[in-house]
Amino acid sequence: MLKTKILLGLLFILFGHCMLAQHQPCGYDLAVDQMEQKYPGYKQVVQQTMKKAKQNGAANRNSNMVYKVPVVIHIVWKNEEENLSEELINSQMEVLNEDFRRLxxxxxxxxxxxxxxxxxxxxxxxxxxxxxxxxxxxxxxxIITGALPDIVKSSASGGSDGRDPERFLNIWICNIQPITLGTLTVGQLLGYAYPPAGLDHWPAGVNAPSPETEGVVLDYRTIGRNSPFTIDPGLGQEIQMHGRSATHEVGHYLGLMHIWGINEDPFGIQDSCNSDDGMDDTPNAGAQSIFDCDHTKNSCIIGTNDQLDMVENYMDYSNEACQNSFTMDQIAMMRGVLEGPRCGLVGLCDPTSSVNLLTSNVEIFPNPSSNQINIIGLNSSSDNFQYIIYNNFGQELFSGKGSSNSIDINHLNDGIYYLKLVSGNEELNLPFIKN
Ligand SMILES: [Zn+2]
Structure with a gap:
């Protein structure tokens, strides 16, 4: 163990932030840090969103509703063994469903x-x-730029385009290359996910990460209850995984932090007892487990009611067989996220909100039409949008407020027209034919 720790320290000194991923199964810290660099204030926004989500969730803690999240799995493979069997995917789904139902x-x-x-x-x-x-x-x-492999989320870059990220949890499974230093393998990213951020809380003009990057990325060797593969997560030894990388990453996707919070030390050496995960019922932890199951671990000794580290929490880096629990506060947070920033997954988006107005499958019906067109598929109250009708030359003909989902087109000449819907920052153009 001591040897591992020394090695850890040295590698952190060599690589700083990049090596956060080295002994850690996921790139959450990296994702947050990257966003903070790009958009100063992002961390604060995430924290605020999480706080709000937790409050939402706490209010609904006694709700008996089981939330069902639709999942789209993308298997992006190069070598045959990476093209995982349906059986293995089903086994992974079972693990997720057990862990999120405490079964x-x-x-x-x-x-x-x-x-x-x-x-x-x-x-x-x-x-x-x-x-x-x-x-x-x-x-x-x-490892130079800290860039995560988001290219897996785009067909243009050899990946697979996510399906409507507001309505589906997209999970991309691929072979994530080991982190190397020359010919030496020094680490392995097992997976990562971006935390949620409520769109209305984002700093002005910030549209990234693009909605297309929402979701979870996992290495193919982490998938399934008993993976047929082994992987070296940075320990210097190959281990078999049991599907809990998915549980952990979905935890991030639904707003959870690691039990030690955000690692404030860029070199990852010092304990971070000052950083908290925002949960009152997870004991303060200052350092992650290293794929072990140390029930005596107590990385932050604070006050008289000090508690041991909760190494059985899914949001630690303990051995997967050691992990077995989410706490009530974590549960409130995740349910709050489903009732807030990720409400589209469970059909709970606030019907009076202008956010998400145009993101459902909006269509014009009938089309072609001679008298009036109806806008169908809007997921918000109709008076939250504006419409503008253009002709085929891009000239604005008339506009109005969406006081009704029907628009009279009787007076138009036969031809092709465009309906532009505007809500907040969102715009949608739909062609239609008057005949
Ligand atoms: Zn993580």
Whole structure:
């Protein structure tokens, strides 16, 4: 263990932030740091959003509603073994559904000291589609720039385009290349996910990460209850994974931080007891587990009621067999996110909000039409949008407020026209034919 720690320290000194991914199964910190660099204030926005989501969730803690999240899996493969079987994908879905319903076989292994704070998130995942894409590309973490392999999320760059990220949880599975230093393998990114940010809380003009980058990326060797593969997560030894990288990353996707919060030390050496995960019922932790299951671990000794680290939490980096629980505050947060920033996944978006107005499958019906057109598929109250009718030359003909979803086109000559819908920053252009 000591040897590992020394090695860890040295590597962190060499690579700073980039190596955050080295002994960690996911790139959450990296994703947040990258966004903070690009858009100063992002971390604060995420924190505020999380706080709000947690408050939402807390208010609904007693709700008995089981939230069902539709999942689209993208298998982006180069070598045949990366083209995972449907059986393995189903096994992964089972693990997710067990962990998010507290039906995991090891749920009863939670230590007595935490029994009162753990629970059933009542979130289920429904696989709606597996999209397979053969690629010639490789996917890796750029240790120089810290860039994550988001190219897997775009067909233009050898990946697979995500399906409507507001309504589906997209999970991309690919071979994430090991992190190397010359010929030496020094680490492995197992997966990553961006935290949610409520669109209305974002700094003005910020539209990134693009909606297309929402979702979870996982290495193919992390998939399934008993992966047929092994992977070296940066330990210097190959281990078999059991599908909990997905549980962990979906936790991030639904707003959870690591139990030690955001690592404030760029070199990852010092403990970060000052950083918190925003959860009252996860004991303060200052350092991650290193794929072990140390029930004596106590990285932050603070005050008289000090508690041991909760290494059985899915949001630690303990061994996957060691992980078995989400806490009630974490559950409130995740449910709050589904009721807030990611409401589109479970059909809960506030009907009076102007956000998401145009993101559903809006269509003009009938089309062609001679008298009036109806706008169908809007997921918001109709008086939150404006419409403008253009002719085929781009000239504005008339406009109005969406006080009704029907627009009279009786007076138009026969021809092709365009209907532009505007709501907040969103615009949508739809062609129609008057005949
Ligand atoms: Zn993580």
């Amino acid at each position: 995991n076989p090891n749920a009863n292994e939670v230590r007595e000291i935490f029994e009162d704070v753990v629970g059933d998130p009542m979130i289920e995942f429904e696989l709606v589609e597996i999209i397979r894409t053969q690629t010639g590309n490789e996917f890796s973490l750029d």
